[in-house]
Amino acid sequence: MEYKYKLVQLQYDKEKIEVLIARQRRSAGQVFPNQLEQEFWQQYLERARHNINQYFWSGVLVYFILTMLVIPGDYWIIQPQHFWHDFIRCLLGLLNGGLCLLTLFFFAHYKILRRYFAYAAMALVFWAILSMTWLTMTVYTEALKYQAMMIICIIYIMGYVLTGVKPFHMLLTGLMAAVMTMVMLFTFYIPIDVMVMARVLIGSVVMGFLMSKMLCTRERMIFLVMQQAKLGEKINRINSEELLHLSQHDALTKVSNRRNFDEMLNSYYEQARHDERPLSLLFIDVDFFKLFNDFYGHQKGDEVISSVAKSIKDAIRHMDFVARYGGEEFVVLLPETDAHGAYAVASNIFRAIERLSIPHEKSSVSDIITISLGFTVYKGELEISKDDLISRADQALYRAKKLGRNQIYYQTAQVSDILQGLE
Incomplete structure (x- = not known):
C-alpha cells in the first residue's frame, strides 16, 4: 500500500508540472508555486556559479586577447597632449575590469563565499558601472568617451546574463547604478551629453532586463521539462521495483518465493x-x-x-x-x-x-x-x-x-x- 501511495503522489505532482508547462507556454511571467520557484532560482544561480567556475580560464584568455587589442588601439587614438592622462585611465579601466571578474570568480569558486555570490554579483556590477564610467568619461580624447558607452552596455548585459541573479534584482541594481552615475557626473562637473548618457544607461538597463527575461523563460521551460522527466523516472522506477518485488515474493505471505x-x-x-x-x-x-x-x-x-x-x-x-x-x-x-x-x-x-x-x-x-x-x-x-x-x-x-x-x-x-x- 505504501508504494501505491507514493505512486499516486508522484502522479499528482507530475500532473501539476504538466499544468505549469502549459501555463508557461502561454505566459512568460512567474507561474511556479513558491517552493518550486525557490528551487528554480537556486538551480539557476548554481548553474551560473558553475559556468563561471568552469570557464574562468577561458575567460581570462579572451580578456587577455581583448586587452592586447584595446591597448594598441587606445595608444594610437589618444591625443598627444593628453596621452599620459588618458592612457593611464584606460589601463586602470582594464585592470579594474579584470579585478571585478577575478572577484566574481572567487565568490563562485570558494565554498565559504558561495552563499554570498548573488550579493557580490550585484555589488560588482554596481561598482563596475560607477568606476568604469568615472575612468572612461574623465578622459579628454573624445573617441574614448564613445568607447566608454559601449563598455557600459557590455557591463550591464554581462551582469544580467552571466551572474544568474534574478532579472528584477539586477534591474534595481542597474537603475541605482544609473542614478548614482548621473549624480556623480553632475557633482564633479564632468562634461557629458546628458541625453546620450541617459539613453546609454537606461537603454542598457532595459535591454539587459529583456534579454535576461527571455533567457529565464527558456530556462523555466527546461526546468519544468526536467522536473517532469525526473518524476516520470521515479514512477517508472517504483513500478519496476514493485514488479521485481512481486516476481520475487509470495503474494499471500509477503515473504520470498x-x-x-x-x-x-x-x-x-x-x-x-x-x-x-x-x-x-x-x-x-x-x-x-x-x-x-x-x-x-x-x-x-x-x-x-x-x-x-x-x-x-x-x-x-x-x-x-x-x-x-x-x-x-x-x-x-x-x-x-x-x-x-x-x-x-x-x-x-x-x-x-x-x-x-x-x-x-x-x-x-x-x-x-x-x-x-x-x-x-x-x-x-x-x-x-x-x-x-x-x-x-x-x-x-x-x-x-x-x-x-x-x-x-x-x-x-x-x-x-x-x-x-x-x-
Missing part, C-alpha cells in the same frame, strides 16, 4: 564455500494442514499460512532468509550458522508457532497448529552440491514427520548417506 530462494541459495552456498563458513538450511512444514483446510476452509487456511510466515520471519535474524517453498512448506537459510546456532533459531521458530495457539481439531499431535522442522548444515564440503544440501534438509523434514511430527530433526551428512544406502 521459490524462485527467489533458488537465487539466494546459490549466492549463500557460493559464499559459504568460498569463506569455508557454515550455512544452515531449515525446512518447515505445517502439520496436517490439508485436514485443517478441509475442516476450516481455505480462507482460514490462508490466514494460518500468513501467520506462520510472519512468525518465522519475526523469529529469525535480520541476516537470515525465509521463503515459501510451496503450499504449507517454508525454507530458511542461516548464513554463518553452525548446528548449535541453527537449533537455537529452529527452537525460536517452534515456540513462535506454538504461541499463535491456532486451534486445529483435526490434528492428531496437538489441539493447536504445530510444525515439523528439519535442518542440515553445509560446512563448505566440495563434494556436496546445492541439490545435495536441499535433499539432506528435505530428508531431515521427512524424518521429523516419520518420528511423529511436531518436532525438530537435525540431519548430518553421515546420517544422510546411511539413509540413502538403506533406500
